[in-house]
Amino acid sequence: MAKERKKIDFKKLDELPPMVMSLRSIAANPTGSWRNLKPVLDLGTCIHCTICWKFCPDGAIDLVDDNPVINMDFCKGCGICAEECPKKCIQMVKEGK
Amino acid sequence: MKPTLPLEELMSPGHLACQGCGGGIAMRTTLKALGRDTIFTFPACCWTVIDGPFPYSCLEVPLLHMAFETTAATASGIKAAMNAMGKDKTTICGWAGDGGTFDIGLQALSGAAERNDDIFYFCYDNEAYMNTGIQRSGATPYGAWTTTTPVKHFKKEAKKSIDDIVAAHKVPYQATASVAYPEDLFKKLVKAKDIRGFKFIHIIAPCPPGWKAKPEDTVKLARLAVQTGIFPVYEVDGGKYVQTLKTPNRKPVLEYLKLQGRFKHLKETDVADIQKMVDTRYAELEKRFLEK
């Protein structure tokens, strides 16, 4: 069930389990749409401390070859990563346009 | 630099926690320490909603949602079943908010602690009934605004001393932790996993909407809570008190309070009162830390 991002729907009673139980990952729900501010990461200044990765409440930052990669499908724009980054590599800028 | 915690995520993004939720950080860290051979039960609390509605979930471990008062009793039941079925290695955890721990869930918590049932009991403490819209709980600190302790009647009772209450049950292991120090929490959990008996973990988990704080300040607040001595971080291992996050030169409480709208109405005298309460409690704990 890990992280597949398909939504699920049911047409018939028989398709439902007997009791309420989860059948898919909530990764089907792109919480990136919640943002007002978005993080902009400058990899040039990044010292690869992994602090941004460890503090993200949503696990929306991946470590790819030691580099933090912010998953914009899920980032809610809380700004914790920007606040905690010791080198201030991350700026929160207005979302959109 | 190597990450200080395992890379594997047992919790997917897309969950419904508010921006900057301390409870999210707490769970993410906890899962990394406990691993896949873990079963959770939640009472009614923020995490009831955070995990996601039917038919979705964000966790990659089994979870049983349950009624509000029941966390410790349910966890005890799951553990008994696993023992009866020969699956006694699986870690069984109750995971509740402060409401489900300090207040409505206190009886079940006390029962399980007294029986020394072999479970983890986690309390992620955001200091009010947040899921129902920020009403005061026994965990709400002195001075705080909540919807049921409005500014003209802000909370005059001190935060209930849940750690002392649990300690009175002489459980084999208990600890406090802060989401600002995930390595400390991680280390404690890895150790505690091998302890048989009742284990209580009390985590301070700031809540931006409930504390009227900026979402980006969650970790900062969880750090200041420790650095001011408002939320001392320690463990009680077989009755021995050990402070795991030392705080010499404690910062004044005002540094912590001023970042939160729920304390905005406090006068200088109120802040002084709070400072005094914190100093007194901290001194009490210091005595225990110094005992051989």
Added chain:
Amino acid sequence: MKKVMMGNHAISHGATLARVQVIAAYPITPQTQVVELLSEIVADQRLKAEFIKVESEHSAMAACIGASSAGARAFTATSSQGLALMHELLHWSAGARLPIVMANINRAMAPPWNIWTDQNDSLSQRDTGWMQFYCQSNQEVLDTVIMAYKVAEKVLMPAMIVLDAFSLSHTYEIVDLPDQALVDKYLPPFDYKYKLDVKNPHTYGGLTTPDWYMEFRVKMHEAMDQALVEIKKEADVFEKAFGRRYDTVDPYMMEDAETVLVTSGTAASTARFTVDQLRAQGKKVGNLRMRVLRPFPFADVREQLKNAKKVIVIDRNISFGYHGIWAQEVKSALYGHSKVPVFNFIAGLGGRDIFPETIADIVALADKKKKPDQELYWVEVKR
């Protein structure tokens, strides 16, 4: 093997034979002997089970829900205030589709404190989704614990075995303890397809919007419909295995009965005694003992009462502002199917004795009227 035992111990032995794996119970008079004997049996390792000495009935049911969700056969027992304290979790265990079996000793609700038999406690839980079996002998109690697990685990709905305080719980009768091997053959181990499993992790009981909630309730109701089918099937299967037959209703002298006494629990035994006496006087009286309240056996009740000229329901309970609860259930089942007058007599609340003379008086009073002129008739109250 035949043994003399009290009703409470019949429950303990039933649970032992059913090989329950987790017991979580809190003492309350007059249930205490159930858990005391089970404690001994578990301590002696005659039953391999975990016994959680919970700190309240609410926690007892919570622990059973946890245990059953993990895939273990879970059991508890309680009475009156304890059952009431569990109320929220009775709804929960049914909604979670957990085949928990519980014995409830029918005891009066307080205030005032009263430890004697009265059915308000279990009857006020009839909407929670629990099957309810009302027993009149210790043998039936033991047998029903075993049957209840069989049915519950098939349809995934919980079940309660109900017996009268003291009149049955503390009354000693001969009980034939079936061989463990026979019980094992009849009742296989609990294999819960939806158990909490780290190899197949799911979340259970999550938030469900109006879009889906109703469908899950339909499934619960359909499971109860299926439970009725299973109960009737098990009547045959159990009889074949153990030589004793239990159906949804228990008719006595009903073939040509014109006046039918509808009763439940030990009052039925007394009613049969009176039926014999009245028959000796030439009266065509019969007794229909109600055994299963939920799922309600509509067809069986309609069938049994179709030739009756007068139905007298004796209720050891009352729904204030309405009348007796069994009477409500029976009248509702007959509506549109029969115009037989149904009299409702309320007797024996709070453990007041129901004597054969009491029942004879009830029949005599009903005899004088073509149809009831009151919603209910109070029996032998001091005014």
